[in-house]
Amino acid sequence: MYLFTPPGTIAMTDFDGGAFHRSAPITREHIEAVMRKISGADVTVTKLELATTWTDRACQASAYRNDRVLLAGDAAHIHSPLGGQGLNLGIGDAINLGWKLAATIRGDAPAGLLDSYERERHPVGARVLDWSRARVALMRPSRSSRALEAIIRDLIGTPDGATYFAERVWGVSIRYDLGGSHPLVGCSVPDFVLSDGRRVGSLLRDGSGLLLDFDPSQSIQALASRWSGRISYVAAHARDRLGLQAVLVRPDGIVAWASDTASDEVAVGRAMTLWFGE
Structure with a gap:
């Protein structure tokens, strides 16, 4: 198999079991021999600028x-x-x-x-x-691999299949098992746009946690003040808050707690203690 990727780049796959990987310098003659083996054509390489190898070792x-x-x-x-x-x-x-x-x-x-x-x-x-x-x-250059590839292509052609593969490639399907019951807990926080134009991403730049209160509550604000310096409290409406009342976000952008109903002070306090200490 060989692949051409403009401008002027050729990527080759030679399933040799990693025999040549880092075992000797990559020469023009070696590249020429591999290209002839893979393509079946009488390829001539006149000059080699840059070459590297990799294996499928995982x-x-x-x-x-x-x-x-x-x-x-x-x-x-x-x-x-x-x-x-x-x-x-x-x-x-x-x-x-x-x-x-x-x-x-x-x-x-x-x-x-x-x-x-x-x-x-x-x-x-x-x-x-x-x-x-x-x-x-x-x-891999086998009939079974080509048959499997055809099935994968059919799956990618469906809405659910395309969504699955896109989420896997982009990493947006990652969800840490943090034990919360809300479906957002353990996921990356959506980049909410607040009513004043700020976005959640900009609120996490100082490296602290974030408690977003979409339906401002004085009791929740007072509770968050106990973690002043570790958690930033922001009370603001969002253009689309996805039905949420409040959400606690870790410094890495992962949702630690979320609520669709009136905020439970005991639950959010427990989450803040769990991730930010006493």
């Missing part, structure tokens, strides 16, 4: 934390570049871990906060590695 650390040592990015997981998931996966690790490390260093982290990093990110890494393995399986 590995993941069994644990992301051992006492004071934490793994993230390529140190925690490696896989083929198919689908372009590696960078996003590493950034996701850093975003999840960063605020938890900061709280630990400040001394206001609740018990077990750092342990939640592995609990949340390890399953995400495993899903991406399986996604990468599936992409490699579809590329």
Whole structure:
């Protein structure tokens, strides 16, 4: 198999079991031999500017934390570049871990906060590695792979199938198991546009948590003041609040608590204590 991607880039897939990967310098002669093997044509390579190799190897650390040592990015997981998931996966690790490390260093982290990093990110890494393995399986030059590819194409052609694949590629289907009953808990917070034009994304830039109160309540505001400096309280209407009354967002943009009805002070207080300490 060989693929052409303008301008002037040729990507080749040679299923040699990784025999050549990093075992010797990539020469013009080697590239020429591989191109002839894959294409079946008498290809001549006159000049080689840049070449690299990769394999379909997919590995993941069994644990992301051992006492004071934490793994993230390529140190925690490696896989083929198919689908372009590696960078996003590493950034996701850093975003999840960063605020938890900061709280630990400040001394206001609740018990077990750092342990939640592995609990949340390890399953995400495993899903991406399986996604990468599936992409490699579809590329193999066999009749069974071509049959499977045809079925996948049919699925992508349906609304539900297209939604599923788009969500997997973009990562918007990720939901951490935080134990909440509301469907938004554990998901990335929607980028609500507030009545004054501000967006949720801009309210998270200072690295603190966020309590959005769409139906302003003095009791909820007073409760949030106990975590002043760790949680920002914002009372504002949104152009489309998706039926929500209030939502608590972690510094990494993940919904920690949400309510469609009158805010339960006990429930939101419990969530704030769980993620932001006493």
